[in-house]
Amino acid sequence: MLSMKTQYAFKALMYLAQNDNGEPVLIAEIAEKKNIPLKFLENILLELKKSGILNSKKGKGGGYFFNQPPSDVRLAKVIRLIEGPIALLPCVSLNFYQKCKNCDERNCGLSDVLKEVRDATLSILESKTVADIANVKS
Amino acid sequence: MLSMKTQYAFKALMYLAQNDNGEPVLIAEIAEKKNIPLKFLENILLELKKSGILNSKKGKGGGYFFNQPPSDVRLAKVIRLIEGPIALLPCVSLNFYQKCKNCDERNCGLSDVLKEVRDATLSILESKTVADIANVKS
DNA sequence: TCCAATCTCTATTTTGTTTATAGAAAATGT
DNA sequence: ACATTTTCTATAAACAAAATAGAGATTGGA
Known part of the structure; x- marks a missing residue:
């Protein structure tokens, strides 16, 4: 069975893919909409970024977005x-x-x-x- | 990934299938030949028995054997x-x-x-x- | 009838992994 | 300078996997 962590990763990726309009998405927004513990999600998104799947921007207007097409x-x-x-x-x-x-x-x-x-x-x-x-x- | 417990179960079943000559096989023999912790193996074989896959006999000349064809x-x-x-x-x-x-x-x-x-x-x-x-x- | 052999049962311990949290640090835009 | 947001390191809490312990029950044979 997939761990909660992996399930959270997929939920986050699906959310990002469905809201992929060029604007970064806040970790907090994903956490809230997908019911994922915020700090746990931070770790997961960071791993996804380090592997090259996602990218991010810090500060105001920042957040996460795809580094490559979801497809x-x-x-x-x-x-x-x-x-x-x-x-x-x-x-x-x-x-x-x-x-x-x-x-x-x-x-x-x-x-x-x-x-x-x-x-x-x-x-x-x-x-x-x-x-x-x-x-x-x- | 399969847990050690499941891997042990398969090893034990393979051993029993390969030594399926009507004679019960000792837990201790399986444990030794297959390098499985004895007391752990006891639990596993008991589960396999309760589910109907294996059967057993106690006392001298006892041991485990298939309750149905391995096939x-x-x-x-x-x-x-x-x-x-x-x-x-x-x-x-x-x-x-x-x-x-x-x-x-x-x-x-x-x-x-x-x-x-x-x-x-x-x-x-x-x-x-x-x-x-x-x-x-x- | 006694004894040794063997499986059976219940409980516990040990160890490791998963899940979650905390808080400070670094970067960014205004 | 400041608020915002991601990044990083560390740790705690909860749970599950793996292993162990020891007494109990059954069996076959001397």
């Missing part, structure tokens, strides 16, 4: 950034690979199946973008 | 039992459904996508069984 932000990227691995085991993760303890990968039926799951999942999450889930045109 | 035990069942929901959000879970806070499901692009992910995942996890991952014939 370029794939859901897989957001999940990996905020949540971590998409695969169900470290030994089948593409971006967070780690060797399994006590599991011979060359000969592990479970990892074979979970690779299939990973690929099926990624084919969806890599093709859908924030624009898709926010119902805004590309 | 009947779908991976989805094991994950739901030990881990919980397979879906990425409560509001798209078939077996653990819960309404999302602050999310209008009729009109939430994210839940639409995560339903697709769920279906793709389930079509694999409902078709593969413990026999498949243990490489034993049905």
Whole structure:
């Protein structure tokens, strides 16, 4: 299951995509409209900025806005950034690979199946973008 | 990612499937061969028994064994039992459904996508069984 | 009938992660 | 200079995962 943090990230991104008119949006506005704890949201937006998805402006008239079109932000990227691995085991993760303890990968039926799951999942999450889930045109 | 508990469950089931010769297998043997903390494994096997997947016998010559053919035990069942929901959000879970806070499901692009992910995942996890991952014939 | 072997049960502890909060610092526009 | 707003570092609180402990119940066999 996705953590609250990731769910908040998606809510914030959807809100920003739906209010993407060139004007920065206040953290406080997103927090209030989407019912997200303000200080928690600050952290999340900062991570999204550091990864290049969002950008921001300080001071009066400041706030957050997209650094790239929402249609370029794939859901897989957001999940990996905020949540971590998409695969169900470290030994089948593409971006967070780690060797399994006590599991011979060359000969592990479970990892074979979970690779299939990973690929099926990624084919969806890599093709859908924030624009898709926010119902805004590309 | 699957918890250690679920990974242990799969390891134990694979071991049992590969040593399925009518003789009960000791918890202690599985724990040692698969490097699983003994007392933790006890809990796990008990859950697998209560759900009907395994059965057991006490006393000398006792141990655990399958209550149904490994080829009947779908991976989805094991994950739901030990881990919980397979879906990425409560509001798209078939077996653990819960309404999302602050999310209008009729009109939430994210839940639409995560339903697709769920279906793709389930079509694999409902078709593969413990026999498949243990490489034993049905 | 007694005993050792083995699973069963309930409770607790330990450890780690997630979620949330606090407050000062830096940048910006007027 | 000042109010506004993001940025940063640190910490607290709550929760969940992982592991452990020890007594209880059942079984088979001597």
